Amino acid sequence: MRHPNLSATDREEENSHRNLSSCLRSVIGRIWQLIVTILQQFVCCPNYGEEYVPRREEPRAFAKPEARLLVVGASDTGKSTFMRQMRLEFGDQYPVQERRRHQPHIRRNVMDSIHKLVSAAAQYEYSYSTPEVESIAMKFAEWPPLEDLLEAPDLDPSWSDSIESLWKDPAIQAAYQRRNEFHLMTNADYFIAHAPRILQEDYVPTIDDILRMRIVTRGAVTKTYELTNIRMTLHDMGGQRPERIAWVNQLDYPSAILFVASLSEYDQTVEEAEESKNRVQESLDIYEQLLGYSPFDTTPVILLLNKSDVFSVKIKEQPLKKYFPEYEGPDGDEASGRDYITSLYVDLTKKYKKNLLVRYTEATNRDNFRAIFAFVSNYVSRTIMGLGGLY
Numbered sequence: 001m002r003h004p005n006l007s008a009t010d011r012e013e014e015n016s017h018r019n020l021s022s023c024l025r026s027v028i029g030r031i032w033q034l035i036v037t038i039l040q041q042f043v044c045c046p047n048y049g050e051e052y053v054p055r056r057e058e059p060r061a062f063a064k065p066e067a068r069l070l071v072v073g074a075s076d077t078g079k080s081t082f083m084r085q086m087r088l089e090f091g092d093q094y095p096v097q098e099r100r101r102h103q104p105h106i107r108r109n110v111m112d113s114i115h116k117l118v119s120a121a122a123q124y125e126y127s128y129s130t131p132e133v134e135s136i137a138m139k140f141a142e143w144p145p146l147e148d149l150l151e152a153p154d155l156d157p158s159w160s161d162s163i164e165s166l167w168k169d170p171a172i173q174a175a176y177q178r179r180n181e182f183h184l185m186t187n188a189d190y191f192i193a194h195a196p197r198i199l200q201e202d203y204v205p206t207i208d209d210i211l212r213m214r215i216v217t218r219g220a221v222t223k224t225y226e227l228t229n230i231r232m233t234l235h236d237m238g239g240q241r242p243e244r245i246a247w248v249n250q251l252d253y254p255s256a257i258l259f260v261a262s263l264s265e266y267d268q269t270v271e272e273a274e275e276s277k278n279r280v281q282e283s284l285d286i287y288e289q290l291l292g293y294s295p296f297d298t299t300p301v302i303l304l305l306n307k308s309d310v311f312s313v314k315i316k317e318q319p320l321k322k323y324f325p326e327y328e329g330p331d332g333d334e335a336s337g338r339d340y341i342t343s344l345y346v347d348l349t350k351k352y353k354k355n356l357l358v359r360y361t362e363a364t365n366r367d368n369f370r371a372i373f374a375f376v377s378n379y380v381s382r383t384i385m386g387l388g389g390l391y
C-alpha cells in the first residue's frame with residue numbers, strides 16, 4: 001500500500017530499496033541453499049538426490065577360526081581324490097567346462113590300462129582265445145602309437161569294440177589277476193568297462209569319472225574353503241618321493257595332519273623305487289619320518305586308511321600272510337586283515353608316544369567322504385578352539 005504523504009521521488013526511492021532488499025534476500029537464499037546442498041551432498045548424506053535406499057545393516061565382522069590341514073601320505077593312496085571331494089562338496093562342484101578339461105586324462109587312463117594288460121599278457125606268454133583277439137592285442141601293444149591316437153580329432157569307434165573283446169578274453173583276465181605285479185591303476189576295471197562311453201566323440205566326464213581318474217600330483221596343491229563355522233585350508237603335499245621333502249618345509253604349523261594310507265596296497269610294490277619295496281612298508285616309513293619330525297610333536301594326526309572297497313575284494317583273493325608273514329589271522333578275513341594293517345600304524349605311533357585317530361575310508365564314495373569329513377572338521381574345530389577332541 002502506498003503512503004499518502006510520500007512524493008514521487010520518495011516512492012521511487014522506496015521501490016528501488018525494496019527491489020534491492022528482495023534481490024539481496026533471494027541471493028542470500030540461493031547461497032544458503034547452495035551451502036545446504038553442498039553439505040548434504042558431501043558431508044551428511046551421500047545419497048542425497050538419488051532415490052532413498054535404506055542402508056542395510058552390515059553384519060558384524062565375525063572372525064571364523066581357521067584350520068590348516070596337511071594332507072600327506074605315499075603316492076597313489078587317495079590324497080588328491082580327497083581334495084576333489086572337498087571341491088565337490090564345498091567348492092565349484094566341477095562345472096562342465098572343468099570336467100571337459102579332464103577328457104584327455106581319462107581317455108589316457110583307459111588306453112594306458114589296456115596297454116599295460118596287453119603288455120603283461122605278452123610278458124606272461126598267455127595266448128588269446130582267437131587269432132582275431134590276438135591281432136587286436138597287437139594294435140594295443142605299443143604305447144606311443146596309442147598316445148598319438150588320443151590326439152587325433154576323430155576317434156575310431158571300433159576302438160571301444162576292440163577293448164571290449166580284449167577285456168573279455170581269458171588271457172587279459174589272467175593278466176588282470178596278477179595286476180599287483182605291474183602297477184595297474186586302481187580303477188582300471190572301471191575305465192575299461194566304461195570305454196564305449198569314454199571314447200565317444202562328445203564325451204564329457206561324469207563326477208564318478210573325475211573321482212576315479214589317476215593324475216599324478218606334482219608340487220603342492222592348496223585350497224581354502226569357507227565352511228559354516230570354520231575356514232579350512234588343505235595342502236595336498238604330493239606323495240612322490242621328491243615332493244615329500246616339501247612337507248617339512250611347512251613354516252606354519254598345521255592344525256592337524258591327515259595321513260592317507262591305502263589298505264589295499266599290501267600286495268603291491270612302489271612304482272618309483274628301483275628296489276622292490278612293499279607299499280605298506282613305504283607308507284609306514286613315511287609315517288615314521290613324520291612322527292619323528294619334532295615341529296609336529298603336538299600336532300594331532302588322523303590316519304585315513306583308504307580304498308576299503310578295493311581291500312574288501314582283494315583280501316579274498318590275495319592272502320595277507322604271503323606279504324606279511326607275521327600276520328596270524330585267518331586268510332580272506334576282512335576285519336582281521338584290516339586290524340592287522342591298522343596295528344602296524346598304531347604300534348609306530350605308540351613308539352613315538354603320540355595319539356592317533358583312525359578312520360577307514362573310501363575316497364571315491366561321496367557318502368563315505370561326507371561322513372568322514374564331518375568327523376574331521378568337527379574334531380579339528382574342537383581342537384583349535386581348545387575344547388579337546390571328543391573321540
Ligand SMILES: Nc1nc2c(ncn2[C@@H]2O[C@H](COP(=O)(O)OP(=O)(O)O)[C@@H](O)[C@H]2O)c(=O)[nH]1
Binds near residue numbers: 077216306308364365
Ligand atoms: N576304488 C577306489 N579308488 C580310489 C580310492 N581312493 C583313491 N582311489 C583311486 O586311486 C587313484 C589314486 O588316487 P589319488 O587321489 O590320485 O592318489 P594320491 O597320489 O595320493 O593323490 C585314483 O585313480 C583314485 O580314483 C578308493 O577309496 N577307492
Ligand SMILES: [Mg+2]
Binds near residue numbers: 080217238239
Ligand atoms: Mg595326488
